[in-house]
Amino acid sequence: MTRMNFREEIEKLKKSITKIDTDYVKMSKELLLRETKWRNTENKLEELKKINSDRCVLNVGGKKYEVSLYTLRQRKSSLFYKQILRQEIKKDEETFYDRDNDYFDMIINYYRTGKIKLNLLNDEQKEDLLTEAEFYEASYIVEVLKATPGEVEFVKMEFSGEFQYDGKVVGTNDFKDLSEKNLLKGIYVLMLQDLLSSIFVEMLNSTK
Secondary structure, rough: OOHHHHHHHHHHHHHHHHHHHHHHHHHHHHHHHHHHHHHHHHHHHHHHHHHHOOEEEOOOOOOOEEEEEHHHHOOOOHHHHHHHHOOOOOOEEEEEEEEOOOOOHHHHHHHHHOOOOOOOOHHHHHHHHHHHHHHHHOHHHHHHHHHHOOOOOOOOOOOOOOOEEEOEEEEEOOHOOOOOHHHHHHHHHHHHHHHHHHHHHHHHHOOO
């Protein structure tokens, strides 16, 4: 082997060693990154496990609800959050509330999901739910209930008789015919009667 060939072989060997070293460093970084991600995942799993294991029991009027402390901490303006800070609600302990539990399922489900359905409740039930929501300081539920319009109560009504169209009575303006008294339908009925009245007047004017 000549001196030139020997040098070329040395250079090739150096390049191979450099490439191996570069690949090793790259693989080491990738392994370190994967290990870090795995540790973060393990930490999150441990945190979730701890969250789910930290539970308490809320006894509402004799009915018991097992709830995670994490759920009760979600709404910082609520009574539950304040009681946790005051250590009135503790892990694995029971806290009693001398309250009606008819609407507590809706309240605690709101804490779990952030949602509440009011469409199946009548005005009296909404008032009862409002009372309970105010006690538990569930501010969002209170705001929603106070912003929900109630039924329209007709206390006085003036009318000029029946509305007729094509020889048929289409509106009487009588209280008993306004059986649907919710806000939207009530307005719709009155607007419909006004519209029919206008059509009737226009028809009379066109025959003059």
